[in-house]
Amino acid sequence: MKSIRVQELQRRMEAGEEVFILDVRAASAYDDWHIEQRNVVSANIQNSKLLQFGPEAFIEIPKDKEVITVCAKGAAAKEAVDILEGKGYHAAYLEGGMQAWSEFYYTVQVAHTDDLQLMQVIRPAKGCLSYVLISGEEAVVVDPARHIDVYLDVAKEYGVEIRHILDTHLHADHITGGHDLAAQTGAEYWISASEMNEAKRSYSPLTDGLKIAFGASTLEVMAVPTPGHTPGSTSFLINDEYLLSGDTVFVNGLGRPDLGGKAKEWAHMLYQTVISRLNALSDDMIVLPSHFSNYREVTDDGYVGAVLGQLRSDNQLVLGGTDEESFTEAVSGNTGATPPNYETIVAINRGMLEVSNEEASDLEIGPNRCAVKHLA
Template identity: 45%
Template sequence: MSVQQWSAADVAKKVINNEELFILDVRNVDAFEDWKIDGHKFEYLNIPYFELLDGVEGILAKIPTDKEVLVVCAKEGSSMMVADMLAEAGLKAAYLAGGMKTWSEYLEPIKVGDLTGGGELYQFVRLGKGCLSYMVISEGEAAIIDAVRFTEVFLNFASEKNVKIKHVFDTHLHADHISGGRHIAAATGATYYLPPKDAEEVVYDYEPLVDGTTVQIGASNIDVGAIYSPGHTIGSTSFVVDSKYLLTGDILFIDSIGRPDLAGLAEDWVEDLRETLYKRYRELSDDLVVLPAHFMIIDELNEDGTVGKRLGELFAENHGLNIEDEGTFRSIVTDKLPPQPNAYQEIRQVNMGKITPAQDEQTEMEIGPNRCAVR
C-alpha cells in the first residue's frame, strides 16, 4: 500500500463537507486532550508515537479498514513513519503534511453572502484555531476585519478578486492570536484602524476606530459602521456591514460570550460586558446576522462551513444572553473561566508592536485551541 500525503486544505474539505474520517493522533495524550482536529463525523484513536516504535501490530484491530485513516502528529515526521508502518501492514493510510502546526495555520475562505450593488462578504475560517477573519468587497475595493497573521492569504485573495485593499480593521487588541492587520495595511497602503482605548500602549501609527465611525467601501452604499461594544476589552468595537451583518469581534459568539479577563481586568470590565450584551445589542435589529471573530466548537459551523446566526436567534438560544441575575452573570464571567490562551500576554505585546518574535516563535505562541470565550 502506498502512503498518501494530505494537505490541511484536504482535511478542511472533510470538515466542511461533513464527511467521515478516522484520525490516528500520535501526539502525547495531554496534547491530544487539549487540542485536536475537530470534525462532525470524525473518529479518533490517540496512541503516542513512542508506544509505536516497535510496530503497529498491537493497534491494528482498533483501526477500521472501511474508512479513510489519517495519521496526525505535531509537525509531520512521526505521523509519516506511522503511516508507513500501517501501509506495510496492508492498511490504506495518509498523513497530514506539516502536522498540527500546518492545521493551526490554514485558512479557508468562504463566501457569506452578497451585498448591495454586487458587493460580497467573505469569511476566512481558521478551523484549527477557531479564528474568523472577514473581507468586504465592493466595486474594486476591499476592507479586511480581524485579519490573522498570514498576510499573504489576504493579499493573494484580493489579487484573485482583482480588488485593492483600502481599509483594515481590528475589532480590539487581540490576545489569543497575532494580528496581521497593520502588516497588511503597510503592504498595501491601506488605512489601519484600531480602537484607541485598546491602543494606549501601541508603538505604531493607526487611525482611531471610535463609536459611529463609518467607512464606505467602493462607490456603492456598502459601509462598515462601528459600534463601541466594550467588555472583552475596554476598546472592543463591533461593525454593522451593509445593514445586514453584525461583526461582534470577541464580545458575542454563537454558543457563548466573550471573557473579560485577558488584560487582567475582569472585575472592572464585567459591567461593560453585560451592558454591551444586554443593552447595546438589544437595540439592534434581530435580523442582523452575527459574525464573530472566533468559534469555540465544530457544531457552530453552518452547513456551508461558515459561522453565523441571526441576532434574534442568539437572544433566544445563547445562554450568555439569558442570565437575568447580575450577580450570577458576574460569577460566571469572572469565577468559572477556562484556561487562558497560550502565551496571551506575549501575544498582546506583539500586537502592541513592542516585540517581534521570529516566525517559529509566533507559531508556538499560537498553538492550541481558541480560548476567548466564557464556557
C-alpha cells in the same frame, strides 16, 4: 510513502467523506487540541504503543479505510505510517502535522448582492474568523491574521484594492496581520485607541459611530463600541444587517472579560454592552464573530454565524436576562483555561516585541480560548 496536505484533508471533510485520524502525539497535547470535524473519527495512540503491542491490538484503527496519521510537525506521523503499512494497513501522513493545520485557511461566501460581497475567512484549527468585504473595486478587511497572503490573494482574485483594515480588539490568542497588511497595501489600519496603550505602531483610532464608506455609496461600516472582552472592543455594523461582533458575542456565548486581570470590572462593562448596545439591535441581525469553538457552530451554508434573536433565545447572557451582579459573577467565574502566551502575543500586537515566523507559529499553537462558556 503517501502523504496528504491540509487542503485535501479539508476537502474531504467538507465533502462529508468519512475520515479516520490517528494522532500520535502525547495524550496531553491531544486532549488540549486535535482535529475535529463532522464525519471525522480520531484516536490518540503513540508510536511507542504501536511498536510495543502492534496496531492490530487497537480495534479502533480500521483496516478497511485509509488511516491519516498526525503529529506535531510530521516526523512522528511518518514513522506511524511505516508501522501501519508493515502490518497491512493503508495509511498516509498529514504533511506538516498540526503546525500546518494551525496555519491553514479557507474562504466562505456569506453574502453576495449588487453592492456587497461578504466573505468569511476561516482558520479551523485556531477557531479564528476574519472577513473581507468587497464593494465595487474596493475592499475592507476585518480581523486579519498574520498570514496576510490569504487576503492579498482574495483581493487579487476579485480585482479590488484593500482600502481599510480593522481590528475589533487587541487580540490575545493570535498575532494580527493588520499592520503588515496595511504596510503591504497602503490601506488605513483602524483599532480603538484604548487597545493600544504604549503601542509602538501607527493606527487610526476607532470612535463611536465612525462610518467608513467604500465602494457603493450605500455600503457603510459603522463602529459600535462593545467593551467587555477588552475595554476597547468594537463591533462593526454593516448596512444594518450584519454585525461583525469580534469577541463580544459568539455563537455559543460572550467574550471572556478576565484576560486583563480585571475580570469583574470588565464583566460590568460587558453587561452594559449587552443592555445598552446589543439590546438595541434587531433580532434579525446576523452575528458574525471573530472566533468559534468547534465545527458545530458552522451553519449549513458553511460559515460561522447566527441570527441575534436565536442567540438571545438560546443564551440568557446574550439577552441580558439577569441582574448585573448575577451576570458579573456568571461571566467572571466561567472562563476556563487562559490562552497560552497571551501576554507575549498582546505585546507583539502592540508593536512592543518582534519575533521570527517560527516563534510566531509556536506562540499560536492551540485552540480558541476567548469565550465564556455557554450558559442557557
